[in-house]
Amino acid sequence: MFSKACEYGIKACVFIAQESVSGNRVNLKQIANSINSPEAYTAKILQQLVKADVISSVKGKTGGFTMNNTNLENIKLVHIIKAIDGDGLYHSCILGLVECDSKKPCALHNRIYSIRQDLRNMLEDTSMSNLINDLENGLAFLKH
Template sequence: MFSKTCEYALRALIYIAQQSKNEGRVGIKDISKSINSPEHFIAKILQDLSRKGFVQSAKGPNGGFYMDQKNRDVSIADIVKEIDGDKLFTGCGLGLEQCSETHPCPLHDQFKSIRQNLRIMLETSKIQAFVDDLDLSVTYLKN
């Protein structure tokens, strides 16, 4: 459903939010190991997300990535749109460019409601809620 870049970004942001909730910072090696992602790939993703304001970074011996409360209140939908665009929320289920209300594909009506439900779910899902679930051991980030 999400691109690999988006999957890694979501897992990394959730992990960083959890680790930095008490003013901590986390390095690329720890992030990569903790979410099962290639170190170089996640470094590139986080560099981009840092430039876009989704996560902060600090250099030096006590450096690393961290998130403030404002970032923990970001919706999953905002992150998905930034990385994968809004095709998940607007695109055709069969990938047709001309699919529309007046020119629907065979899946149009059924997929439209799925897209709407998915959009609502991701817009109402905040990073902080996932951190809370991890802290309660209700969910996990690593296989």
């Protein structure tokens, strides 16, 4: 459903958010290890997230990545996905057709519409706080 970069970006943001709540900054190596992602690939993803103001970066010996603790309720999954994958999830044809819309729909266009609406609602409603709470309560995990 999401690109591999987006999957890593979501996991990285959850890890960074968890550490930020504890008052910690995390470096690239810590993030890559925590989400089982190659460092160079993770660095590119983190750059996109910094550019989109989803996470913050501090340079230097004591630097690293962080999220604003007071803003974790306002950082939604949709922000991460748009920063990495754009909004094609909502608009691109599920069958990969170049032309696909309500006027000229593919075979699945009308069937997928309500599912996409539900997905959009979930992505716009789910915050970093929600995800951290699920992890802390043992309702979810980041890696096996």
